Amino acid sequence: MKVKIIMNPSSGKQIIQKNLEKIVGRLILDGVVKYVDVFKTEKRFDAFEEVKNIQENEYDCMIAVGGDGTVNEVINGVMVGENKIPVAILPAGTVNDFGNFLNLPTDVQGFCNMIKKNQKKKVDVGKVGDRYFINVLAGGLLTDVGYKVSSDFKTILGKYAYYVEGMKEIPKQMLKSINIEIDSEEFKGKEDIFMFIITNTPSVGGFKKIAPMAKVDDGLLDVCIIKKSDIAEFISLFLKIMKGQYIHHPKVLYIQTSKIMLNCQNDMNVDLDIDGEQGEKLPTTIEVIKKGMEIIVP
Numbered sequence: 397m398k399v400k401i402i403m404n405p406s407s408g409k410q411i412i413q414k415n416l417e418k419i420v421g422r423l424i425l426d427g428v429v430k431y432v433d434v435f436k437t438e439k440r441f442d443a444f445e446e447v448k449n450i451q452e453n454e455y456d457c458m459i460a461v462g463g464d465g466t467v468n469e470v471i472n473g474v475m476v477g478e479n480k481i482p483v484a485i486l487p488a489g490t491v492n493d494f495g496n497f498l499n500l501p502t503d504v505q506g507f508c509n510m511i512k513k514n515q516k517k518k519v520d521v522g523k524v525g526d527r528y529f530i531n532v533l534a535g536g537l538l539t540d541v542g543y544k545v546s547s548d549f550k551t552i553l554g555k556y557a558y559y560v561e562g563m564k565e566i567p568k569q570m571l572k573s574i575n576i577e578i579d580s581e582e583f584k585g586k587e588d589i590f591m592f593i594i595t596n597t598p599s600v601g602g603f604k605k606i607a608p609m610a611k612v613d614d615g616l617l618d619v620c621i622i623k624k625s626d627i628a629e630f631i632s633l634f635l636k637i638m639k640g641q642y643i644h645h646p647k648v649l650y651i652q653t654s655k656i657m658l659n660c661q662n663d664m665n666v667d668l669d670i671d672g673e674q675g676e677k678l679p680t681t682i683e684v685i686k687k688g689m690e691i692i693v694p
């Protein structure tokens with residue numbers, strides 16, 4: 397097997413990266429891997445540029461070592477470059493929503509076994525404008541928390557750094573609602589909302605059941621829209637959201653769709669968060685590419 401490793405050395409608490417040498421050594425000794433190239437990212441979009449230029453038959457497998465941001469760039473590189481090489485993920489980030497959802501191993505033995513078995517799963521990929529996402533696209537309340545947390549704070553506290561920042565932001569952001577226009581086959585209308593989350597898997601922001609009905613290969617995106625409410629109602633709803641017990645709540649609109657258009661009515665700047673990284677702004681159309689790529693799974 398010819399393998400290309402794309403590694404973000406700065407992701408997460410920088411612990412899992414240390415397993416990588418052992419993983420590569422084991423795979424070579426066992427004769428599973430014959431040739432390895434390692435590419436270490438230095439900044440945003442390095443992984444995307446590297447993967448985009450890889451040719452179809454250059455490698456049998458790519459291993460993305462990093463957080464959701466690195467995985468997103470590798471997936472974008474595969475989709476834009478059309479090289480169709482299956483991707484294995486060694487989750488090394490702070491949150492790792494996609495890796496956690498697929499129960500991907502981070503230990504040497506578990507990861508080597510997964511590569512040896514080489515079992516592939518076709519998964520859906522979300523598309524927004526000319527960018528792709530594998531896990532989640534979000535906008536509105538708290539979706540910018542990720543960019544406000546420093547890398548050092550994440551290295552020390554891991555995902556709790558996001559929660560600490562989130563608690564600080566709730567009172568500041570509470571009054572900001574977005575008057576949004578929604579256009580999909582399943583629902584058309586205007587709503588005053590706090591936030592929207594469009595997801596491919598149930599796991600978002602470290603919470604495992606945010607979209608309880610989401611499946612990674614059903615050709616549908618799960619759209620969770622939280623309507624404007626007062627603070628007390630929002631906090632009680634937030635606790636329900638974390639447990640995944642909220643989809644019939646009167647302040648929630650939950651849609652499963654393959655394509656949705658979102659536009660904001662007032663002159664607000666609504667940034668989109670794409671797999672935890674800052675993306676374009678509304679208006680936009682989001683669609684799914686059913687079973688758009690292959691992931692190596694345990």
Ligand SMILES: Nc1ncnc2c1ncn2[C@@H]1O[C@H](COP(=O)(O)OP(=O)(O)OP(=O)(O)O)[C@@H](O)[C@H]1O
Nearest residue numbers: 407408437438440462463464465466489490491492
């Ligand atoms: N060497 C580097 N130093 C700093 N940032 C980098 C480096 N290489 C890549 N990046 C960028 O860092 C961002 C975050 O990366 P990544 O998602 O892998 O880790 P994380 O933020 O720790 O994890 P998570 O997304 O799960 O919170 C991405 O935008 C990525 O492109």
